[in-house]
């Protein structure tokens with residue numbers, strides 16, 4: 322039976338450290354501040370933004386929440402980002418995705434100053450990840466790396482398979498594992514005979530967005546299985562991309578959903594905000 326990778330416990334321990342760092346910054350007269358911009362009234366986005374707000378309060382970061390109507394013109398959003406970029410009291414800027422269709426998400430994200438890009442989605446941050454010259458790390462993959470580190474999972478030399486190639490999860494995840502000297506394979510919807518590829522994985526990361534997609538016959542006995550998926554079932558319950566009950570019978574370690582990767586994502590956002598504040602104080 323697989324051991325549980327407890328994202329809640331790791332997250333609590335990392336957040337306690339972040340709170341200590343925030344207190345030190347406050348003692349030095351720097352109040353770390355995170356601006357979160359929400360455009361429109363997507364209910365899922367509203368929940369994510371609320372959770373970020375709560376996490377800020379918990380660790381001693383000042384949240385600045387800006388909610389704009391769905392019909393906000395792109396220019397107006399870009400001007401707001403310019404204003405926040407030059408506001409020295411703001412350390413991090415996050416634009417909650419998805420944005421309404423008339424706004425180009427990439428244009429908006431790339432307007433964020435690289436030293437305030439706590440989501441690590443700008444071209445500058447992505448380029449640094451490719452080069453292994455880390456500035457800010459994207460929150461979900463960074464949270465997964467933290468979990469692997471916490472549970473002493475060796476990455477170097479291991480076969481790592483990532484299912485999913487999104488810019489937010491799959492691709493940066495693959496790069497972080499590669500930079501940690503894993504032998505990395507990235508799978509996607511066009512991958513032929515997926516189970517034969519995933520069965521080679523010592524570390525398997527599922528970021529697909531399909532409930533219980535990864536079955537036990539896709540997993541090598543003893544593998545470490547990381548489930549990024551957050552899927553809402555018709556009964557309202559959350560479930561991951563991994564068939565948890567069956568896969569836990571053969572994996573050596575596994576993340577649950579909820580309580581695995583999810584709590585780490587916001588924690589790494591808090592970590593990036595503290596990093597941004599520390600860098601600002603050093604400048």
Ligand code: NDP
Pocket residue numbers: 461484485486487488489490491508509510511512515528529530531549550551552582583586
């Ligand atoms: P995307 O929809 O952007 O990407 C899904 C990926 O899965 C794509 O690359 C797609 O391939 C691939 N895929 C789809 N079907 C198959 C298939 N049959 N076989 C193999 N690959 C397939 O999703 P995200 O990366 O944004 O998110 C993935 C999941 O993670 C979602 O459940 C999301 O809710 C969750 N998530 C969780 C977070 C957390 O904090 N825990 C944070 C972010 C996301 P192709 O490129 O060919 O279309």
